[in-house]
Amino acid sequence: MRIAALYDIHGNLPALEAVLADVRRVSVDEIVVGGDVAPGPMARESLRCLLQLEIPTRFIRGNGETAILAEMRGADPGGDARPILARVVASRPAERNRRTGDEQMGALFGGSR
Numbered sequence: 726m727r728i729a730a731l732y733d734i735h736g737n738l739p740a741l742e743a744v745l746a747d748v749r750r751v752s753v754d755e756i757v758v759g760g761d762v763a764p765g766p767m768a769r770e771s772l773r774c775l776l777q778l779e780i781p782t783r784f785i786r787g788n789g790e791t792a793i794l795a796e797m798r799g800a801d802p803g804g805d806a807r808p809i810l811a812r813v814v815a816s817r818p819a820e821r822n823r824r825t826g827d828e829q830m831g832a833l834f835g836g837s838r
Contacts (some may be wrong), residue, residue, distance in 0.1 A: 729753040734775075735789070736765015741774060748780070756780050760787020 729748045734741050748756065762772050762784075775782060786794075 727753040732759035736768035738767040756782040761789040
């Protein structure tokens, strides 16, 4: 069995698409995404790309997703996650930063929560 392990995508869709082209070329049987699809510039599109793969894919939650989910619940994401969320907030227009955690997660992953 051939398994491709993808880590630290961070919303970099062009790089993800290039890696997936290689993955398809070598005919893997399964993909493991080892976390941190988000945050990043194209996190929603990157996640959508991964969810639409024809190759069986498993996901491990990374610290980026954990921080986003903690914020969504209204919890303090913790020391290591604060810089991640600060980068996400700083990279977005001010009006997006006023959204609730549920709205932010919905916007990030393409649905309303």
